[in-house]
Amino acid sequence: MITYPIRFIDRILETACRIQQIAAPTFDESRRAAWVMDQFRALNLSDLHMDSAGNVLGCWPGTASAAPLVISAHLDTVFPLDVPLTLDRQGNRISGPGIGDNSLGVAAVLGLAELLKTQALRFPGDIWLVATTCEEGLGNLRGIQAVVERFAGRPQAYICLEGHGLGTILHRGLGVERLRVTARAQGGHSWVDYGRPSAIHQLMRLGSRVASTRVPIAPRTTLNIGRVEGGTSINTIAAEAWMEIDLRSEGAKALERLKARVNRRLTSVVEGVDIEVQVVGRRPAGEIPPTHPLVASAQAVLAELGVTARLDIASTDANIPLSLGYPAVTLGLTSGGRAHTVDEFIETTPFQKGFRQIVNLVERLAA
Numbered sequence: 001m002i003t004y005p006i007r008f009i010d011r012i013l014e015t016a017c018r019i020q021q022i023a024a025p026t027f028d029e030s031r032r033a034a035w036v037m038d039q040f041r042a043l044n045l046s047d048l049h050m051d052s053a054g055n056v057l058g059c060w061p062g063t064a065s066a067a068p069l070v071i072s073a074h075l076d077t078v079f080p081l082d083v084p085l086t087l088d089r090q091g092n093r094i095s096g097p098g099i100g101d102n103s104l105g106v107a108a109v110l111g112l113a114e115l116l117k118t119q120a121l122r123f124p125g126d127i128w129l130v131a132t133t134c135e136e137g138l139g140n141l142r143g144i145q146a147v148v149e150r151f152a153g154r155p156q157a158y159i160c161l162e163g164h165g166l167g168t169i170l171h172r173g174l175g176v177e178r179l180r181v182t183a184r185a186q187g188g189h190s191w192v193d194y195g196r197p198s199a200i201h202q203l204m205r206l207g208s209r210v211a212s213t214r215v216p217i218a219p220r221t222t223l224n225i226g227r228v229e230g231g232t233s234i235n236t237i238a239a240e241a242w243m244e245i246d247l248r249s250e251g252a253k254a255l256e257r258l259k260a261r262v263n264r265r266l267t268s269v270v271e272g273v274d275i276e277v278q279v280v281g282r283r284p285a286g287e288i289p290p291t292h293p294l295v296a297s298a299q300a301v302l303a304e305l306g307v308t309a310r311l312d313i314a315s316t317d318a319n320i321p322l323s324l325g326y327p328a329v330t331l332g333l334t335s336g337g338r339a340h341t342v343d344e345f346i347e348t349t350p351f352q353k354g355f356r357q358i359v360n361l362v363e364r365l366a367a
């Protein structure tokens with residue numbers, strides 16, 4: 001078993017606090033990425049580079065040509081640049097925007113790199129340590145997409161780390177498709193030009209059809225029109241209106257079918273109204289079975305630590321490898337809560353087990 005002093009865990013938590021102080025909204029992660037790059041450089045990782053998607057990658061080389069492991073954590077947060085990155089540490093709790101999602105994840109990747117380096121741990125395959133961009137919001141998992149394009153099906157596993165949710169093994173990726181539908185017409189005066197087509201009238205017709213689309217109960221599939229906007233005034237025939245639609249499914253095929261059904265309902269032709277459908281968000285679904293050796297290993301490691309494993313589904317970086325049939329899981333590192341709010345927090349004590357989980361899993365898989 002790989003050993004390290006308890007002080008090492010405190011240092012990773014301190015690193016998480018340091019990372020939390022560097023703003024990294026989705027699409028604007030470069031400051032945080034540069035900082036991570038400096039840390040990797042200090043550890044003298046091989047093949048250290050930033051790729052075209054802004055991901056930072058470094059390699060701890062293996063002694064033979066066994067399948068590599070890719071360990072990653074996303075750099076980006078949901079917080080815009082103007083959100084103050086206050087940080088508060090009291091007892092067993094650290095609070096601050098982004099501390100759990102995902103400063104702690106990135107700090108754990110750095111901690112693992114340091115452990116590999118300082119203890120000169122050698123395994124038959126390469127261990128790639130990666131910090132990704134664009135995991136949140138409309139980033140559409142662009143960072144991990146580039147990582148998976150590079151490594152494809154060669155890795156033994158893709159392991160994505162998230163600060164929150166110790167005990168959770170995400171082995172299923174929730175598929176998401178987001179559409180923005182815009183209706184455009186000539187518009188006019190509600191009295192004088194009465195009879196001309198209205199962008200709002202047509203958008204509402206389409207919305208009504210979309211809202212009445214049936215979705216399967218299993219695999220769980222959902223549909224939501226979350227935003228509608230348009231028009232100029234109460235007495236103007238609307239020239240423009242739009243709505244945003246969020247489609248989700250546990251099943252890749254079910255999501256495809258729902259997309260096709262919704263799209264058919266959006267293509268009705270009304271003279272004088274143009275309908276534009278844009279895909280503004282896309283996260284593919286995919287999963288490995290609970291019996292997959294990677295899931296079994298992750299469960300076994302947690303069981304050894306006395307942590308009850310919860311197999312679950314979510315939309316994370318692991319979606320991309322899973323959607324292509326590659327083994328991947330997202331693992332949580334500690335307990336905490338209020339993610340995506342400024343009151344976000346993590347508990348420090350459970351992180352001892354959370355980090356130990358990653359070390360033991362890497363040792364088990366890489367050996």
Ligand SMILES: [Zn+2]
Pocket residue numbers: 074101102135162
């Ligand atoms: Zn996250």
